[in-house]
Amino acid sequence: MRNRTGPRPARLRTIAVLSALATVGPLLLDTAPASGDPVGAGSYTTTLPAGAALPTGCGDLSTNPRRHMTANAPAGPVPTNDWWSSLVYKRTDCAFSDNLMAHPFSFDTVAGGLGVDYSTSPTITGTPTTVGEYHFQYGADFTLGVTGLNAAEARVDGWTDWTVSPYWSDGTRTLRATIGHGSPFVYARVTGGDARLSFASAPAVWHTSGNRIGFRVDGHDYAAYAPTGATWSVSGTAITSNLAGRGYFSVAVLPTTAGSTDARRVALATSYGTYAHAHVTGTRVSWDYDESASVVRATYAFTTQAMEGTQTGTVVALYPHQWHNLGGGTPIAETYLSPRGPMKVLVGTSAFTTNTRYNGVLPELPGVGITGGDATTLDGYLDQAAQGDPLAGFGNDTYWTGKGLGRAARLAEIADLVNRADVRDKMLGAIRNRLTDWFTASSGKSQRVFYYDRNWGTLIGYPASYGSDAELNDHHFHYGYYVAAAATLAKFDPSWAARSQYGGMVDLLIRDANNYDRGDTRFPFLRDFDIFAGHDWAAGHGAFFAGNNQESSSEGMNFANALIQWGQATGDTTVRDAGLYIYTTQASAIQNYWQDPDDEAFPPAFEHSTVGMVWGDGGAYATWFTADPEKIHGINMLPITGGSLYLGHDPAYVDRNVAEIVRNSGSATPRSWADVIWSFQALSKPDTALAAFRANSGYTPEEGESRAHTFHWLRNLSALGQVDTGVTADHPLYAVFTRNGARTYVATNLGSTSVTVHFSNGTNLVVAPGRTATTGAYTWSGGSAVPGDTPPPTDPPVASPVLKLVSPSALTTADGTGARGDTIAGAGGVNHDGTPTNARVYTACGITATLDPSGSTRFALRVDSGTGVANGVQVRISYDPNGSGAYPVSETYHYFATDPVVGWETYTQDRGIQSRTGVPADLSGGCVRLEVWSAIGNGTTTLRTSATTTEGNQSTVEIPFTVR
Template structure:
């Protein structure tokens, strides 16, 4: 760890044995509530007075009960913010007068008695080893102090704050100073009284220009320009530069951008550009986000309000972090750069606002099940599920908020899997355990001895007791802990809407959301977005941030678990504001993680830093380390867990996954020996087959405490079939995912509403999802990833669990969007005489497959014949006797439109129960929009029914007829027929009969 830091231990024990000790210790903590009062919220309640034997936030002096003692009278009313880059100014713990370094970027600051110390460090300090713990920091070093002549303030207070700025304030009774500093601001804005403006240095300053109201100086190779009011001048004397400000009370100092030239002309040009905005002081910053569902894009507008101290100018200069300038929307010109601990910051000038547009790639309640319905692996998965669902799934976890959350998360993942497998009894048992535990935590009634939440009005925060890892005294990690509760509540809400109602326990879930990251500015109970740093694009874990390296965050993935939980809960309960806040945090932080924890584009870490990822991001750098372990598996794994249906963001850049995983094995001296499940799950997002092979070869491993073998096997096995996350395709619903393997796409979507939903993907593919279900495209043949193959399945595309639950089917197969005929499937067909009929020459349907694949031409539509057969190719089989088996028609047509555009092929299946020529059941499917890329695509029943009539009945010498025609388009298409098992890509119809 950084030598100057006092570690804020928040993390996990070193080993499973240590967990047992920690859990037992936690279980022995009991809280007496003889003096606690409770406030009701729907059916739930929370305490409003501190229970005996517990502690709230602590720090210097009487801060525990009065955090506003470090605010001026000008500071906003309401809850005080915590967990920010500047929190040590207000939440004073280690420096009771001023603050520890405030990492704003591009500059850093540290208050002192004489004013505001200013630093711009451009060379990284790197320590540690290439294969062990290592860190990089851009440490704070005072280059000059901005103040007032003679200022000797006993402390620094906070005069105000906005979304990403803060205004520190000094007063010694005679002289005053206020400065406004913030993320992305290359200016320090100052207001003074009682003395001259002063810039003081450790030696004689190096001044390169002093003309009129401007003075330019260089410290450690960094150029600054100070701007006094019009008519003022600067005086250079000894170790200081001063100005009377011509009797006015404002000035500003700008850090000029990094340039490749140090010529006077270049410096002067930059100084003139910045000078246009020097007296437009930034007095407000504000973010607003919107979700464009049709485009699956989250736009965030960052507005900077300026006040003209002289003249009538507007606009300012702002530097953007990599996650911002890479998603910048519009035509802003970026010409200059700064060095920062987050990589290169790029400058836009003259703006009062900028907007980022970040694609949202979707989340799911869980990875879709695409396994075979009767194979050995399904039995294995069932056995693993039995281990989780037997008895109390929370029994082995402690009572504190973090470990309770881990237990709830583990149970919720298992409940989702049980639902997919149709194991409703196990699902309901797991949900019952979740309901019982959440209800316990959400009730602070008389006689309660443990598990409750307490609202601390002085701090505007909700603390759960028993607390852990400083969640009480330091307000650490609330988003980490509460994210698990909210995610479990979201799973429960899909099955028990009454429990999740605001009038029942949903209000308590919303209270946790409001505490950790409140999206409502008008809510005075809690600060706006407590844990999320709006401009930096990610959360901060420490409530006070009192470290020499600034604030920090270790487990970015647990922050993403919180964001995903907001999306899932918001959708499940119809709370659009919560959903959209989750979408903003999720999409923004996903981008930030790729840049600052992973540096997956290899642009942001210092060139000499030997690691490809960090376990912790600090205000002034990053560390290949954790608070709790030096194990490479844990350093890297802590930014992967928990693995959920919201973890697909880890796979946005599949090539990086191998880089990350390979470094872990190198640093570990071999494959992982702890947290294997977390690391394999991460690996599966880049190479599911390899991850599955690793699982199979080492299935006796010990699961990470919040994981289960059922969930890990389910995740890895299905990703081995699905492939990698396809970020080139989006959808017009938040609950979706697209995967690709060997050029084949699988589309998945979840519908939590009470009506059918048609999801449209950006490539034109549509997927109809029944109410309360999850669907995937087509009928996928799953290969076991270790050289074995499994027989194909012919399952319906959606599951059959009762609404509003998600899909409980044991086998959902993703279907290829395009499968070139040169890459046939190796799976054998169903046996002859079964209920599967192959398309054969004739045309005809036959239970016997062909021997040499060919194609059938379907004539051009040359019009619109959607829903009405026009020049169809008709395939028929008769003499069928059998009973209805309760399934649905399964259709797989391998079709190709070549390179033509605007084509759509359509199919109709009709049933004649007695061979009389009368069709008692007719099913017309929506047409399938083919792509203009040569190679077959799968047209399946997953497109959904356009219309249907009649009801299936037993067949006695009956017939099934398939009609295929072009509904739209001016060119012919083809259907692949007569294919053998060896040829692969067999077009077939499976009828829902036992014959």
């Protein structure tokens, strides 16, 4: 890494990035008791926890973040994490700002006004196989100001979605400039003196015509526009104008090249001049999700003030992620050079629209490849993951809590898909308990608590980490994990996610990181997301020589995906659609600026296939925390989730990226984060990645990963193939895959009624409530998600009333493939008598049978608690007459106290029925469900399953029906 001066960087850590959370609910900030402000059943505090840090900067910034604003600045919370944040969030330069990278311009603020540069020559360090960076460094072409101006500081006089207006005053002279992303104009208003452009040496003037002058400096062409009737004077190293006493002017940089003629320069200056006095005073984004077309349409609109004439249009330069998806308008032939690649120019527009295709996300990959021995393998990995506290070993701060929540959420999702309800429910319980703890504030609580700071308009979780408190870094990273975990929990426990419960606290985290509601003045609009640049910024202050920075783009995408999942799970389409806008826009930005598969963004001499981090003025093949190639690449891959499929939209690029990891590390097998890299590689070559996993299964998992999830991901992609972007669907939770020319269509339904998902090539897919459905060789995937589920038919069909337990989750008349022991988790010292908790679930469905009125349910379960004492297992057997997913008939039996002697004991119906619900009836395509859990005791119990007839000691359930 190159040397840096100034404050602690956005993230100095030993691993990835951060977490988030979301929901909805009213919030009254002015009536908060010190013990915690209620939001539904949750709460936050407005009393700073003991020892907690607040945002820090120059002077009293922690308590007065508006000290560097004028009285004209908009009321409300202070924007942070933007390209211009160092202008208001001062940390290194207490009077002015650090460099401001707007593109095509870059700027700096100084005592004499605004430093202006159009940087076109990158500085490149490093080699193709080592840490390296490229930067289009700021170096002023000239200073725009007022003759004699000598201001003590630059302050913020206003801002809009992607512009800012810095202001200077020395008591006699004033300057107010408006600058912004994509604007080739600087708009200026002055008092107390002449407009002045100051140069290090005399500029080359190539055109003068009344109020317009064209000049060149450092190979860059500019045009300055004074009011009608005014002229410009050139004297030595300055160009000045009295502006005919009207106090406004503008300067544009022109998109010319070394081969441009003076005639073309004059033509461009004339064309731009039509809009020179239509000063941009407002910018605003709006978006719409066209579900039927699977397109997110975003409109970027400009408000202008005609300083003279009636013109309302402007000139705008578009980044590649915008012009690649442009919905109308014809750019001119010339382009600007930028750290993001060529910027194309629209002249005379007042708005433009992007139409960005959405290729879907999933809660998790469907479990289509988990059969036979692979099912046993996954089951073993799930058993390993379910040992002990799922969140043990993770730090207590917001980032590492988030990593733990993310890991547990992945395990819950895949456990549900393969009918491991015991693991699923254990993970959900851990998520529920930890989130509820974080979402509950009480008097004096300083750990696992969220604090709202009125001055800054921000919600900070304590313990904080990586500058999430003192620098307001990384809130989208941290809170994204919280929101994603809450979305998983909401699928299975919608009451917890209700506004009246903890949904409102989730929504507060969403709003803090990226407030989607302009009417909510508690938080700035889209804090972390740069609307015009198309991606997040990590540093709250952006106070670096190279501008702001963003390292883990994939953790930013984790936040966006979490909004989609949360919004869909809770029925909040406003949150969902905000997530879709951020997700689709940022996916395009990542492809263009972090990956650059078309070699448009990176300078030719920067010979890397990716950057670990994007800076305002360039990019770096580096991270904040290591020079290891695996992590430079991997930090923009993790966490691997059903929202990671955008990484597989270009399989050829995946191969190129992985090849560089091998080249730069010198190892064909990743030395660290192997699971993350294999999961990425599997989006192009799933069989290769799966084989690498099988051959190196002793690897050390990345902290937020588990072997169970990695194996599930790799094995199912091996069955599904590559992501197919050629087909879309009219549903937000979908994906299409292609393997050997055959497509598999996937969709997830989080609702309470069946839906039909229509794919753009005419394929339709009916998805039952709470299910993930697929076409092709596989037609169903998912466990008991919500009431109303329709489980799959049992294979082979039930042909006898005697059902055998076969791991991981079946009741079947067929023999098992070899005895094994399924672990029944201990009760943890809590009495669960009569209440299934962390239960193992075994199910048989598709049963047509006549009730035997004189019969009764019988069972013989072989159990063993080893030498453990005071343990007791319990059983509930339930019946679903028609396969609707509801089980109206159930019998709960008294628990069985196991002895402390190694060896199988037999738990039978002779223990007696503790409680019974419903009236038994004939089965017509019905189901039988067995739940086994620990009612008492700390120790685990083993339940014998999958035994063959020859092995004996089979665990069985006999139902009181005549099977037809």
